[in-house]
Amino acid sequence: MMNRRRFLGIGGGCIVIAGVTSYALSDRRNLVRNDLRPDPIPRLLLKKDERTILYLASLAPSGHNTQPWFIKRLQPYHWIVCNDQTKWLTAVDPTQRETMLSIGAFLQNLEYAANNLGYACQFELKAKTNRDEEVMEVRLVNADLQAKYDTDHIKQRRTMRSGILPVELKQEDVNDLINKDIDFVHFIPPKTAAYRHLNEQTLEANKVQSYRDAAQKELANWIRFSSKDAEKYRDGLTPGSMEIEGFTGWVVRNFYGKPNVMKNGFRDQNIEQVEKQVATSGGWFVITSKNQSVTSLLETGQRMQRLFLKVRKKGIAIHPMTQILEEPSIHQGLNSAIGINEPVQFILRTGYLKNYPGAVSLRRPVDWLIRS
Known part of the structure; x- marks a missing residue:
């Protein structure tokens, strides 16, 4: 989502200087799932x-x-x-x-x-x-x-954006993950023309989407910058889920909001981060469907989830990168470029991880x- 090492540059040095003392006296970590307090008295009489x-x-x-x-x-x-x-x-x-x-x-x-x-x-x-x-x-x-x-x-299960190693997935791992879904789940290995196309066009689609104001505003509406908003809504993207940790995470939680997402600096950093991400992976999984019917889309969502639930035990990450499918100008020609005839529904960057953090x-x- 963002280049964390350069993130502070957007806010200016005044935030850093003013924030050092405050950081020592306030929340030092992101709000994550395990921090959420259960409702003391459930409202509904569910079994x-x-x-x-x-x-x-x-x-x-x-x-x-x-x-x-x-x-x-x-x-x-x-x-x-x-x-x-x-x-x-x-x-x-x-x-x-x-x-x-x-x-x-x-x-x-x-x-x-x-x-x-x-x-x-x-x-x-x-x-x-x-x-x-x-x-x-x-x-x-x-x-x-x-x-x-x-x-x-x-x-x-956790989506991982960073830390994916540039090591091709072993064929035995690919076979085990795909298993009975071989007609719908396709592995695109590194050093192939299809792999290069997905890398290049994912970056290009992110450039288009980052500077499409409607898409960027929609993103801004779903980022829960502060811990207060994260706990209030309990959905959306948080600094924790975007892997923005430590002092940088504290700055984001306390000094950032929707207007920052619309600034060119934010957009450019997102593009820079995507460029680094697509440069390091062990391949791509592409998941297709029979057609675009409701039944087929639901079955494809189930198929993707079965794959997603298998990868952690193998130390493999999955990072959905859907922008090619969301930008019509980029989507054209995808099937012929990667040699797949059926409708593509998921494009998943994948690779091994050294460490697999919790959800x-x-x-x-x-x-x-x-x-x-």
Whole structure:
């Protein structure tokens, strides 16, 4: 997101000088998921298993961490997973394609979490378009399951932007990660023409998007600079999730706001950081779908999440970089350039990590997800 070493230069030396003493007397670390206090008295009389399953489902990834879902609870263990229009990213996702992919990831987490507690999921599709509010009806039924999914994989999943090593993924790791999704998940190794195209066009798309005011304003609206706002909203991008730590993180939390995002210095630093990111990776994963239908997008979101939940145990990072797909002028010619015919839905930078930190992105409490 930003070049942390140069970040202080935007604010000017006066912030640094004035801040040294204050830093010693105030919060020195980012607000992260484990810091969130649980609601002392839950508002809703949810069953314990319902609360656990829905929380784990909510740990799915989404663009700018908008968490574009809510739940209509019809009866205990009988819900409708819904599309939250207030969380749409209209500047970068005008068709709500990414919204459906995110809800697909939510559904995959939900199924795994239900499985862990001994429930099978009965799904019934409700949505006909990406903009329909009611997406999927879900009933949970007790089941005698032979194997239960380890939900620690869901809790520990994390997007990593930095620290990815320029070492090509081992073929055995690629095979294990793709497994049965070989028709839809494609690995693009380094030193290939497709790899170079993705590097170059990801950078170009970020240049376009960073200077497209509507997209930049939308980004600004989802950055929770202060710990106060982060705890209030429990969504969006925080300094912690953007990997801005230490004194720089403190400056961001206390001195930055939406107007800074619209300044050229902020935009240029984002582009500079992307240039460094695409220069170091072990390859790209590209995930395709059969078509652009709601069913296909939801299935593709589930497919991406299954991949994402496998990588940590191998010390492999995934960094979604979707800008090529969000900028029509850059998107044209993508398929022919990388040799793939089917619709591309995810472009994921990947590679090995030396150290894999814990999850930090915030989540709204389960009670906030429930609507009548």
